[in-house]
Amino acid sequence: MNKESLFLCEAIELAYSNSVQGGRPFGALVVKDGEVIATGVNEILSTNDPTAHAEMTAIRHASRKLQSASLQGCTVYASGHPCPMCMAAMRLAGIAEVFYAYSNDDGAPFGLSTAAIYEDLAKPFSEQSMKIRYVPVRPEARPDLYADWKRRQESRA
Numbered sequence: 001m002n003k004e005s006l007f008l009c010e011a012i013e014l015a016y017s018n019s020v021q022g023g024r025p026f027g028a029l030v031v032k033d034g035e036v037i038a039t040g041v042n043e044i045l046s047t048n049d050p051t052a053h054a055e056m057t058a059i060r061h062a063s064r065k066l067q068s069a070s071l072q073g074c075t076v077y078a079s080g081h082p083c084p085m086c087m088a089a090m091r092l093a094g095i096a097e098v099f100y101a102y103s104n105d106d107g108a109p110f111g112l113s114t115a116a117i118y119e120d121l122a123k124p125f126s127e128q129s130m131k132i133r134y135v136p137v138r139p140e141a142r143p144d145l146y147a148d149w150k151r152r153q154e155s156r157a
């Protein structure tokens, strides 16, 4: 078996254990230089945290371990197709590569697909199921928020 498949089997084993313990069947690994540096399972039921997906949990553990918000050079192996939140989080973390073993099609018969969210997000804001409003409020007594931040960044440099 190639290394990608071995790491995916490890992610699936995590998903099985989580399922046995009453959690949702998802597990993920963060790998750097061929070594597993962090793992995660879906903890949304045990923590009441809707963002505690396996990939998010693994990313949090990896970032803490590396003491960095950047996970450049890392690869994620996920048992299931990452949802849009996890895909975005991986991009924000600088992860360039992700492998997954169970697709949204595999999950759909069991209510474990996020394909509908992908479809909704691909629409223009005005057509999405969640109301999204751009309200460009600028408090009068304050400098522009972003320009102020930039100035502080530069003065710290």
Ligand SMILES: [Zn+2]
Binding pocket: 053, 054, 055, 082, 083, 084, 085, 086, 087
């Ligand atoms: Zn997710």
